[in-house]
Amino acid sequence: MRIATWNVNSIKQRVGHLVAFLDEAKPDVVCLQELKCQDDGFPRAEIEAAGYAGETLGQKAYNGVALLVRAPLTLGEVRRGLPGDENDEQARYIEGLVTGEGTAPVRVASIYLPNGNPVDSPKYPYKLAFMERLRRHARDLMMHEEAIVLAGDYNVIPEADDASDPDAWRDDALFLPRTRTAFRALLAEGFTEALRACDPKPGLYTFWDYQAGAWNRNAGIRIDHLLLSPQAADRLVSASVQKRLRGLEKPSDHVPVTVELT
């Protein structure tokens, strides 16, 4: 089973690239982030024509996440939003159970973790609180001893090797010690970070800013991750970054990351 995560930075702007990616890579499951539209604006017809069914959690203008599954796989037990804050209006979490004839089930989440900048604003405590809610929910999921993949844009640079210029990120919400500690606390619930496990070399990036010629200078960071429960990690075959998509016309600033499970 092939599972991909991609922050598309507006699904309406990126549906052409998405359908091309679906046709070429044929992922079984796709986790999307930053839809930037409401559920009724999601380009369902084009995606269904490509052979995929989807569940979305959208909101106006900002955020928004989705799960796509390739027929004949099906998506059940869909959860929208993380437990722990009934007042949270931001569309940043959707989860479901992917099943199919002759396929071992996998529980998959699409996560758009808050950016958290500026650090001296309420946005940073919101980020840390979201990470703690995610950790607690992940701990609850672990009790079921299932194959779980928590995938998405974590807005966390885990290590200095995951940035071309780590000093530039020293005081940023994506790289502050508290942020990285919270990410390690999530991993410590028993998750394996798939790309790191498969390809531990430095300089593997998933995001290049639109500004300052970041792509041409390869001034990237690695912030999109797939976290595997032990039952999923046992099935891990490979992980890869679809770097080529950053070089297309009108690209997202993120590229897809894909894992292959048996």
Add this chain to the structure above:
DNA sequence: ATGACCTAACTTTTAGGA
């Protein structure tokens, strides 16, 4: 050396991103 972008929205400027 410096500056350099993109998206959505009650749009001609702002908020948000990272």
